[in-house]
Amino acid sequence: LCVIVAAIKLFNSMLSFYSDLDRAWGVLFLVVFSLWTGTARANPRTPAPVSYELDLRDPGSHRVSVTMTIPDAEPSTVLQFPAWNALYQIRDFIKDVERLQATCGGEPVELTMPDSNTRRSVPKACRPLEVRYQVYADGAPPFSSGLNTAHAFLNPAMLLFYLPDQRERALRVKLLLPPGWKMATLIQGSSPDEFDAVNYDALTDSPIEAGTFEEYSYQQAGALYRVIVDDGEQPASGTEKKNPGNGRRAEGRRDGTRQYSADALVRTLEKITSLETGLMQDVPFNQYAFIIHFGVDGGGMEHAYGSAIAVSGQSARKRLAGIEWVAAHEFFHLWNVKRIRPQALEPIDYVHGNDTSDLWFAEGVTSAYGALSLLRSGLTSRSDFYAHIGGQIDSLEHRPARHFQSAEAAGRDAWLEKYPDYLRLERSISYYNKGELLGFLLDLGMRYATGNAHGLDDLMRRLNYDFARQHRFYSDDDLLNIVGELAPRFDVRRFFREYVYGTADLPYERYLAYAGLKMKQVRVEEADPGFSVERDEEGVTEVESVDSGSAADLAGLKAGDSLLEIDGRAPGETLAFSPGQEIRLKIARAVEQINLRFQIGRRSETTYRIEEIHNAAPEQLAVRRGWLQGITVTR
């Protein structure tokens, strides 16, 4: 399969190079080329798989002991360790690799270090070359790796060296588990503690969960869905840091009761998978797995055959609201980004990263489908959906950076998101946020221009059939061409120029009117406390920050103060104030207790509300119905 994918990629690049090449000749060339590569594969000298043994039997140490065995290493074999995976952030995973040792044919050898991510073996062949090391893994799902006494969640790219010259080589992974633990991966056909991956990319697209998880499953449209649940309980290690992908200590399940209803969870997922496979008219797998951690809100990470989701137990108890949004988004990714894949993300460059200029489409449009799927499957109401869009407009309109940074540029700069300063409202916008709005507007624009004959759903299905299923990757030109074919009267080039590559104000009113909707700006007066707080694991409320010049600041409140009382009472889980309210705080600072008194400030905010026009025309109602229900008229 991979050889054929490579051939098609070559074929594509030739097609774009010889742009006047007749398509039929191109297809003939592809057939001949495939036959030729097929012949080349007919007498393979398939090398034995590279194997990895992952020893998890000392979970309290947070250290995974890895033994990598290359049965037949050429002289000066190069090994490399990824610097990123899951998040579009260079995270230098090699920083967690300890005690690296190697043997060549059983004899200890020194590996050289061409650069910090790379090691080179000795200038002679090794049968085998064995590399042993430990990886310190004390992060949280779904973007990091962690091993502790409760469970392990492992992103293979954070643990395993690869051979840059043999990325397509088959791999075997074996786990040594603590007593009573079991293992789950997204790769099918695994034995209880061992599995094979066709190549390194497939392996890094399959996180591993090990522990005492619970498992549910359901069948739908010929596929098996596995639901693997780790119900919280990560013991405090005292060393977990508050940074992206490394969540705080989980609220644990300490009394043996579940934080969630298994029935409600499975029924919710069934609705989402049914709606989205129906929308795409496609079930491109035999098996798909949701690996769910109830503990801390971490988010979700998409994979081709599953997703890893981490949400707080609190959101699980509240009618699964948190998990619905994440699951609907991640499941749609199995097409958009995993199979409907921008050319710029391939081949994966594990060291330097890839060009991510298409993230407004890969992430933003996926978010649009997350919201549409929940609405269309009845998991959210129409008013929730409108409120959600209003909230998205709020988010974008409150970021001054929208005047300077385009949706495309925000995607390209995703790699800077690990720096908190980059996230300032003046510096960056979110490609999730603007991309989602662009998805909605594109849908409305296409439906309006075609009298609701075509919309975004058709674009996604075309991308799936023309690209994903042909193992081709798409470019921006492909997007423009397909929209142009589906909706010839919609000026998609101008849409992209102004709103995707440019920073023109988004034409909300005009596009919403296509569906008989109007946007209302509402000015509301809100409380501006001038400080923010944070509750730690012990329930202590601590002042996180104080706005300089605010009444709180002038009264003497400082970051790091512990809040003991507000108006004579212990602070509750959430703090709510009204504008202009006079408050009395008792705080602890070092050994002192201090009383402060000040007035909560006011600020006036514009929020956006989407409302239906009552006397909308039939054409507007047709677009509205089509958009909300996912239907088009056939003409």
Ligand SMILES: [Zn+2]
């Ligand atoms: Zn996503």
